[in-house]
Amino acid sequence: MPANIISVPREGQSAEKTRTAAPSLSEMQDAFQRAVMLGDDAVLNEILDNSRTDRNVLFGVYRHAYVARLIEVVRNDHPLLSAYLGDTAFQDLAKAYVQAHPSRNQNARWFSHGFPDFIADVRPSEPHVADLAELERALNDAFDAPDQETVKMSDLAAVPPESWADLIFEAHPSTHILSFSTNAHALWLALKNTETPPPVETRSEAENIIVWRHETTPKVRRMPYEEAMMWKEAASGVPFGGLCELVAVYDDPESAPMRAAQYLHGWIASGLLGKGLLEE
Structure with a gap:
């Protein structure tokens, strides 16, 4: 006073x-x-x-x-x-x-x-x-998000193959999926690297950006459209069998299980999934 x-x-x-x-x-x-x-x-x-x-x-x-x-x-x-x-x-x-x-x-x-x-x-x-x-x-927000143990490949290895289709994955509390109509991610990358930002662009299709915290460090990367579609459905509770079906509709159905498995492997390696493997 x-x-x-x-x-x-x-x-x-x-x-x-x-x-x-x-x-x-x-x-x-x-x-x-x-x-x-x-x-x-x-x-x-x-x-x-x-x-x-x-x-x-x-x-x-x-x-x-x-x-x-x-x-x-x-x-x-x-x-x-x-x-x-x-x-x-x-x-x-x-x-x-x-x-x-x-x-x-x-x-x-x-x-x-x-x-x-x-x-x-x-x-x-x-x-x-x-x-x-x-x-x-x-x-x-990712930096301040609650801590939660992440899924490891050993957790998946412990699941019987016949149960994989019923697996439901939980996004780590630090994750945020953003959809931008501009090249904001490219602008951010240039600024972060103290480079001259590129000209502003407007996207005909929204660009998907995933933000999360890996261990103690906030991370950001662009998500391809197919992966972003699969991520959004996984985060809403669609089991892995359903995710594979969605990926099959998006592109080549024969390679859909492999593509879905590759996306899942990347999520686990990056710490995007919280320790919440459930069965439907």
Whole structure:
């Protein structure tokens, strides 16, 4: 609480009357919070000017610091988007987000979670910007996701061959499947490698990107269309026999079991599957 925020007798008031009218500490704290977060100026009535400046300037320091801190939170969560847009453009966008979305959570980690959706609303003609923000959000979420033991090849080896068709696989809690209409993944890769980003492209068919945490490191890669289709169905509970049938419809039916097995092997090797092998 600022040292300048006190209640003193007004001209013509008695000290006793002032004590009666003085707000409580909790009331002052609420007024201070409303002033910082919502722009409510009622608290200014309880702040004294000093010999060098007035109360508006004094309290403005707190308002500026609050906004600046939240902008920094957004920047820390989206460093590559910040590098892509440049400091000024990113700051303007983040400031608009702060003003439109006052913090509702004591944990700053979640403050910027709505940033990609906000960008999609305010910059609909630049979907690659929202896609970049969504990719960085997914990486942050993957890092913070709960721990869970992953499936190993030895787990599959213990399953009788006649039971394979009934196996249901569980996605690791850190996984996120994203579908982008732009080349946001290529932009992200270039920025991550401090290379010049390629020109923005719009995809005729959405590009599927899988994000997850392998051990302690967030990972990201593009998923071919067939694999992404199989992943989405597997994550929704379709057993392995059904997955093979779907893959057979997608492409050459004779090699479908082999393709499905190769995708499954890659998921296990990458740590994409949680320890949840079940039978239908």
